[in-house]
Amino acid sequence: MARNIPIIKIYDNLLVSIQIELSDHLVNELKDNITDEIQNTNPKGLIIEVSGIDILDSYIARSIRDISQIAKLMGVRSVISGLDPAMAVTLVEMGLYLTGTDTALNLEAAIYMLEENKRGQEIDLEEIMDEVTHSNRERGTRP
Amino acid sequence: MNAVEPSSGLSSYLQEVMSEYLSDVVAGGIVKFAMKRAAHSEEAMLQEGIPESLVSKLKRGIDIFVEDANKRSDCRARLDQLVGYKLMGVSAGPAKQTPEGPSVVPIDDEDDIVYARNKAKQLAEKVGFSRSDQIKIATAVSELARNIIKYARPGKIKIQVLEQPSSGIRIEAEDKGQGIKNLDEIMEGGYESKTGLGLGIVGCKRLMDNFNIRTGEYMGTTITADKYRG
Numbered sequence: 315m316a317r318n319i320p321i322i323k324i325y326d327n328l329l330v331s332i333q334i335e336l337s338d339h340l341v342n343e344l345k346d347n348i349t350d351e352i353q354n355t356n357p358k359g360l361i362i363e364v365s366g367i368d369i370l371d372s373y374i375a376r377s378i379r380d381i382s383q384i385a386k387l388m389g390v391r392s393v394i395s396g397l398d399p400a401m402a403v404t405l406v407e408m409g410l411y412l413t414g415t416d417t418a419l420n421l422e423a424a425i426y427m428l429e430e431n432k433r434g435q436e437i438d439l440e441e442i443m444d445e446v447t448h449s450n451r452e453r454g455t456r457p
Numbered sequence: 458m459n460a461v462e463p464s465s466g467l468s469s470y471l472q473e474v475m476s477e478y479l480s481d482v483v484a485g486g487i488v489k490f491a492m493k494r495a496a497h498s499e500e501a502m503l504q505e506g507i508p509e510s511l512v513s514k515l516k517r518g519i520d521i522f523v524e525d526a527n528k529r530s531d532c533r534a535r536l537d538q539l540v541g542y543k544l545m546g547v548s549a550g551p552a553k554q555t556p557e558g559p560s561v562v563p564i565d566d567e568d569d570i571v572y573a574r575n576k577a578k579q580l581a582e583k584v585g586f587s588r589s590d591q592i593k594i595a596t597a598v599s600e601l602a603r604n605i606i607k608y609a610r611p612g613k614i615k616i617q618v619l620e621q622p623s624s625g626i627r628i629e630a631e632d633k634g635q636g637i638k639n640l641d642e643i644m645e646g647g648y649e650s651k652t653g654l655g656l657g658i659v660g661c662k663r664l665m666d667n668f669n670i671r672t673g674e675y676m677g678t679t680i681t682a683d684k685y686r687g
């Protein structure tokens with residue numbers, strides 16, 4: 315199936331870079347494609363790059379927020395990156411907040427955020443393992 | 458799909474405006490008759506714009522044929538606005554002084570939303586708005602267009618350059634839908650619809666400088682919003 319908005323896998327992350335004018339139809343298509351792609355590739359993170367979007371009205375902003383929430387429910391952390399300054403001002407003036415989503419200044423920052431996140435998770439896992447082994451030892455059971 | 462740009466001459470544009478209030482045949486008849494009476498040729502209008510004498514003849518026709526009083530005054534007001542209106546790109550005088558006619562974008566399907574907001578952005582840029590204001594205006598148009606699509610299609614959006622009292626841009630969204638019943642709730646900003654954030658109208662109001670809404674169950678909804686420069 316031909317896709318209007320490509321979804322690219324790069325290392326452990328999925329990258330969606332929106333470079334065309336978004337219509338409602340395209341946003342809905344993107345929503346479906348992203349969930350499919352998440353299921354197929356099992357990524358660690360999702361980056362939605364919006365620097366190419368010209369206008370972001372409340373419906374489209376909400377849809378992008380929805381996509382990031384859906385990804386979250388599927389266990390994938392997502393970051394929205396590259397929001398145009400004028401667009402950010404417009405969204406705030408309108409009273410629209412992208413609550414519950416992570417945002418980054420640009421693509422580089424977004425990748426960095428997801429990397430940090432991954433490293434963070436690894437450290438947490440090790441600590442938990444240590445704790446388990448420790449408590450098991452105390453209780454005298456085998457690790 | 459496309460903005461109504463009066464490419465086929467001013468008389469057919471006048472006819473187009475009037476056929477919103479009358480049947481095509483009657484509107485066409487009035488225009489033809491008025492042109493003859495006012496002794497104006499299409500060529501002369503290309504040079505000088507729509508003359509007042511022609512508009513007053515047209516208004517006489519409107520008075521006779523449009524029965525509804527509201528529609529009648531509506532149509533008269535629109536015709537008044539068209540006095541001096543010229544075709545784009547064929548202006549005889551210096552280009553800067555030519556008042557630009559309103560762009561009307563019919564809103565009938567989702568793609569029209571994109572078209573309308575792009576048109577708004579172009580015009581805002583032409584007027585000399587800053588980039589962030591251009592985006593605000595285009596976003597406001599997008600919200601209004603989307604409202605029409607979701608609740609009251611078809612409708613139209615008119616985008617007009619303002620010169621008085623101060624330079625700016627006016628957007629006018631018009632539909633013939635059911636009207637907005639819970640207007641107060643929406644304007645307070647507490648309303649959240651199923652399809653959006655309930656920010657369409659109130660968002661538009663916050664982005665623009667001047668905002669006016671007229672709605673009724675049988676008259677549809679007309680929203681006018683201005684943004685001024687500086």
